[in-house]
Amino acid sequence: MKCVNMLAFAFSLLFALSVSATPSLVQMVGFLKQYNKDWSFPRVKEIAASINYTMFDPNVVGRVDITNTFVGAELNTEYLFGTAAQFGDDKNTSLIGVPLNQTIVELVAQGNTISVQLLVTFNWTVEIIPVQFNVMFMFNDEGKVIQYDAQLQHSSWLFQDILPKFVPVLAKELDLPETTSPAVLVGKRASFDICSAHEQFCTGENLQYNSTAECVDFIENKIPFGDVWQAGQNTGICRYFHKAMVSLRPSVHCPHIGPTGGDMCVDRDYRQTVTESPFPQPFFQLPGGLTLADLNLPPPSDKL
Incomplete structure (x- = not known):
C-alpha cells in the first residue's frame, strides 16, 4: 500500500484545487499538518495542560469508537491529548501508548469534510508499534474542526x-x-x-x-x-x-x-450505540442536495 506523508503534500497543487471551497482544501490539509505535530509526544503534554486545542471549535463534537463521545473543546482536548500526557512522568510502566508521528495512507475531501486513514507510530512502552486510525473531520469557515469521528482499526487484535x-x-x-x-x-x-x-x-x-x-x-x-x-x-x-x-x-x-464511572465509564447499549448518531449533521452530502430516498436507498433506521 502506497503511503503519502502529509508533510510531502504539494501545497501549490492543493491551492489550485481548492480555490472555491469553504473552508479551503489548503486550510483542511493545513490542519492535518499541524495536527501531525500536535498529536505527538511530548507536544501532547503542552496541549493537554492548556485544556483548549485552538484548532477545535468551542462546540466541537468528537467521537472515538473505543472510548466515548465528547462535547466541547475542553473535553475533546483533554481526552485526545491528555490521555498520553503523563507518559514517562513516573517510574511505572504506562499501559497506554503515545503517538510519535503519523503518515497519511488515504485522503478523501468533499466540501468542508475530509476522511483520512492515518498510520500512527506509537510508543507502547514495551514496543514501537503501528496503529491505524480512520477519521472524518468536518470544519467551519475558519478551518476549525466542528465534529470528528475516529475509529481505531483492529483494536482487540x-x-x-x-x-x-x-x-x-x-x-x-x-x-x-x-x-x-x-x-x-x-x-x-x-x-x-x-x-x-x-x-x-x-x-x-x-x-x-x-x-x-x-x-x-x-x-x-x-x-x-x-x-x-x-x-x-x-x-x-x-x-x-x-x-x-x-x-x-x-x-x-x-x-x-470512581465506582459510578460518572457519565463516562458506564455500561452501554450496543443497539443504541450503533443506531444513534451524536453529530448535528452528516459528514458528507450527496451531489445536488440528493437524499438516500431520492436514490431509492433505505435511510438510517432506529428499528434495528
Missing part, C-alpha cells in the same frame, strides 16, 4: 498482540512471577495507578472511595479490566484512560474513575 510483551516488565515492577496471568498483571498495574491518582487528586468533595484499599478492591474485583475497545464502558481500562485527566480538572474527572 492490537491489545492481544501487545499484552504478552508487558508480562516480564509488569511482573518485575509488581514483584510477581512471570507465570502470572497477563490480565492479572495489567489489572494490578491499573488499580495501583488509578488509586494513586485518586488518593492524590480526588479529595474533599471529589472523594470517590473511602480508602485506597477500597479503591483497589473495586478496580481488581468488582469490575472487569476489559479490552481496549471497552475504554468507554464500566471497566478498569476505562478508568485507567481517565485517571490521566484527574489532575487537570478533579471536579470533572474524579467521578469517572
Whole structure:
C-alpha cells in the first residue's frame, strides 16, 4: 500500500484545487499538518495542560469508537491529548501508548469534510508499534474542526498482540512471577495507578472511595479490566484512560474513575450505540442536495 506523508503534500497543487471551497482544501490539509505535530509526544503534554486545542471549535463534537463521545473543546482536548500526557512522568510502566508521528495512507475531501486513514507510530512502552486510525473531520469557515469521528482499526487484535510483551516488565515492577496471568498483571498495574491518582487528586468533595484499599478492591474485583475497545464502558481500562485527566480538572474527572464511572465509564447499549448518531449533521452530502430516498436507498433506521 502506497503511503503519502502529509508533510510531502504539494501545497501549490492543493491551492489550485481548492480555490472555491469553504473552508479551503489548503486550510483542511493545513490542519492535518499541524495536527501531525500536535498529536505527538511530548507536544501532547503542552496541549493537554492548556485544556483548549485552538484548532477545535468551542462546540466541537468528537467521537472515538473505543472510548466515548465528547462535547466541547475542553473535553475533546483533554481526552485526545491528555490521555498520553503523563507518559514517562513516573517510574511505572504506562499501559497506554503515545503517538510519535503519523503518515497519511488515504485522503478523501468533499466540501468542508475530509476522511483520512492515518498510520500512527506509537510508543507502547514495551514496543514501537503501528496503529491505524480512520477519521472524518468536518470544519467551519475558519478551518476549525466542528465534529470528528475516529475509529481505531483492529483494536482487540492490537491489545492481544501487545499484552504478552508487558508480562516480564509488569511482573518485575509488581514483584510477581512471570507465570502470572497477563490480565492479572495489567489489572494490578491499573488499580495501583488509578488509586494513586485518586488518593492524590480526588479529595474533599471529589472523594470517590473511602480508602485506597477500597479503591483497589473495586478496580481488581468488582469490575472487569476489559479490552481496549471497552475504554468507554464500566471497566478498569476505562478508568485507567481517565485517571490521566484527574489532575487537570478533579471536579470533572474524579467521578469517572470512581465506582459510578460518572457519565463516562458506564455500561452501554450496543443497539443504541450503533443506531444513534451524536453529530448535528452528516459528514458528507450527496451531489445536488440528493437524499438516500431520492436514490431509492433505505435511510438510517432506529428499528434495528
